Amino acid sequence: MPFHLKPLLAAAEGLPPLFTLLAVMLTTVVIVSLLLLRLQQSLLAGYFICGIIVANSGILDLLGGGESEARIAQMSEFGVMLLMFTLGMEFSLSDLRYVRRLAFVGGGWQMGLCGVLGGLTAWWFGISVTGSILLAVALAMSSTAVSLKSFQDLGLESSPGARMALAVAIFQDLFIIVFFLVLPLLLDPGHREESIWIRIGSLLGRGGLFVLLAGIAARWIIPTLLNVVTRTRNRELFTLSVVGSCLGLAFVGGLLQLGLALGAFVAGLAVSESIFKHRILADIMPIKDLFLTLFFVSVGLMVDLQVAAIYWKPILALTLVLMVTKAGVITLIARKLGLVHRQALMAGIGLSSAGEFSLVLLQKAGHAGVWDIGLQQTFIASAALSMGLLPAMMKAGDPLGAKLEKLGWGRRKPVLPESAPIRKKMRLMENHAIICGFGPVGQQLNKSLIAEGVPTLIVELNAETVHRLKRQGQAVLFADATHAETWELTRLMQARMVAFTFPDATLTLEALALIREHRKDIPVLARARFASDVERLKRFGATVVINDEVEAARAVTDQARVL
Template sequence: MATEQSLILDFTIVLGAAAAGGYLANRLRQPVLLGYLASGLIVGPFGFKLLSDVSQIKSLAEIGVAFLLFALGVEFSLAELKRVKDIALQGSLLQIGLTTALVAFVTIILGWASGLSQGIFLGVVLSLSSTAMVLKTLTERGEINTLHGQIMLAILIAQDLALGVILAILPALQQPENIALALGIAIFKILVFVAVAIALSKWIVPRLISSFAATESNELFLLAVIALCLGVALTTASLGLSIAMGAFVAGLMISEIDYADQTLAKVLPLRDTFASLFFASIGMLIDPVLLIHNLGLIIGLVLLVMVGKALIVLPIVLRFGYSLKTAVVVSFGINQIGEFSFVLALEGWRLELISQQTYLLLLATTAITLVLTPMWLDSAPHLADSFNHIPGLTNFLRRFSAPKTIFMPERMSNHVVVAGYGRVGQVIVKILQSQGYPVLVIENSEAAAQRLRLHQIPYIFGDADSELVLEKAHLQTAKALAIALPDPASTRLLLKRALSIAPQLDVIVRSHIDSEIDFLTQMGAREVVQPEFEAALELGNHLLKTLGAEESHIRSVINAIRTDKYISIRPE
């Protein structure tokens, strides 16, 4: 009984400390996993030694790894990958391969790696980026649907998919002298396992899950999902592969069936709980004295990773025909080390591919790169613009900023320029064309450019905020400019540059957040539209009609709200 109470006490201490650490990190606008790591350090053997049995907590943390990878498998979407599939697949393979090669070369030359196997392992660990951190940062900045946001997420999804394969072939690195044979055996095991998994996911798993769902019992459904996740994970462990890979494949089995969303909704609370336990258990391994003594080495590793990965990603994105600005933002967005590198590093330590000291150095390096990611993303657009003003580089870089394709008459006048051909831009173009007004679209997505060509709509393919692109848009003779870009930073830069070319131009801008309305107006926008407020006005319009208000009164109320830039309806 005392042992059971001891485990409950340890479990409570870790979860309580993780909650406090995560809350503090959130208040400081840092990733919550850094709070989990810190909480583990504080309560662990190198901190206040509050736990009586750390090994039991680490055993429970294994479930966190399984649920983490299982949820990733359920969330994985082939549809998302198809949108930018070329750079997602080819680009991510290039990035992982080149990063692994560079890190292996540098670490072996400098003596940080004891051999080729360890060098390759370190390269693979450092090649992965943080899907959670990048997704959170893009969401906060309103840049999920931007071109650079889509490219980043596509590469990250491909990296996450590669993680399953990496975990499977990791044991082969234990036998560097027979690595070809070991890899062959590992790949054979993977193929057999995947074949069985595909068969199960096609004929058995959907029927099994639907049977439990038909009971309309939440607890039975959840028990079935947990049993599937842990059962497949233990199967891969018995084959000499990793628990993490099995959990990921179990998630993939469910990802394409009708109950995927319901499964994810049930598993997420468990995932978040046990994942916090996993990251806290990693924090328990951190020896602060060791980190302080190696602070210079850690800073060097951070610079090597973040600068090195950015220099690798930059030419890869340019190679696929994207602009310099897009390439810089993407390279600065995914140059950190990801949360799944913790899983890999822990697995490598268990397999004795790295020492405990190297493992701790990797943890510290990963944590610092995650903290720096938002700052690097903030500086990326400004750095891309400054490149164009560096003597000697200007002529070389102009070809990356210049429009890639121009599908329009040589001369245009009295036209409306529409920047962005997403959902909002497409509606604007349809309205203008239905009334017979000439339109010119500026767009940097190849998929959108194909639709424009198909419908014979004049367009310029390039970044709308590029000076070279705007020079081709005949803004001096245009009637108006409608800015419907998903990126707030590009919106502001485009507005500034457009008005510098044509100061009297009538510019209407889509605002992303409330605080931008006044700022864009002060910059010179003739009209600033906030989509959520406009939707609310239309709903209010309909309700007032239903309640019997006069049409003229309704128009005066709505016009007054629009005239004062939504001030009367903005949240306090």
């Protein structure tokens, strides 16, 4: 040990070990991420690199050796649980309703073909039946977060390729829910002497009990709790209640031996379709990136460079075969479902990597001793490498598709013409009004502005409303006003005004901050449910604020005079 490190380590012995480990990890993340941003590279790759650096630099030995390994495992489990909750929150049954053909047909063929190819190949190379099944499912899964973020970075989030990727990702989420229920049957060697029917019956019983409890919580307990908390108008208590609900259902899932991760995912699903969903997402989004960072860094911590160096050829070969095979299979499926060649290729590349659930399954398989350390390192490193390479592959996908078309690929008439993406429509809009929310107030404002000859753009989060407005020819975005990407799509720089027709001051304040970053001069009309929110909204940039209480009082007074 270098002499100059001894005083530092002696001082660190008095600090909580978990705090010290987190400090080292996150400091490394910041340094590496700044370097990667300067080089215009994916931050996701940086998270893996940080974990690898910490795990292989000797820092863990200095911080306690075996105890540090145990703490890493705990952090990894906690990171997975938080990640699963956010994924459950973003899962949308409304989205599934409108992309069900792409989801069930495209997703079913993708999981089936990729899973069969992966499983048979693993079995051919001598991996056990259990290991082959786990590996087949793990490698067939794709990264929802990385894929959709890459489409957004390229400005293609509304393209047919992105819709195909989203549909398949939704099917994969549905599939993994069911697979997590049967996972204990594959990974529980301690009860293999029991009858398979007894184990299945026990699993179904525990699963049924959990679904019942989760349904009760989602239908009555959580909404009632959030209703009570919302009346306090205390944002911190609201966020604490949401996190508490997540941990509570995760704990119940753990008690029933179904896993903390599955419990957290179901907790996310429990509130994903509630009226509180968008406020919860607004509160969770600022810390979601931290959850993802901890998870991906924890995966990097599992990579042993000495072992990986021995198996570098299999790692590179598996990564190449995985990405090329999945991209090819999904491209063919997308073409059969009607996408034009270039968009089918983008969908294929976007889903070609392994995913977050892949890493979760590989971690669990490694802990259960399904295969040896060499295979574990090969699979983990390959899955991580494919996810790290995906953003760069996506950037090359569109130029590659264009080049292939010039060489004669896809010249025949497409099965289904590519629909014009929303961004193309937005390019034609100028001097328009942006209306956030399409409730009764938004509908009346939109009608009045159109009657005055002012073009309007609706920002709405109700999928049915969005589809109805699209059929009517109304310019509309299915987007969240609290996301920076939304305001890029609205052509804010060319707009004449912004109106928030919903009275939630918390969401309006978050959106106002984003608007004022780009346009300090644009008039902003807002609503406030309570008088206490009026001055706060004006202070943060609202031009005019309509107070619901004042307007209601004026209307009641006017009506009382008539009676």
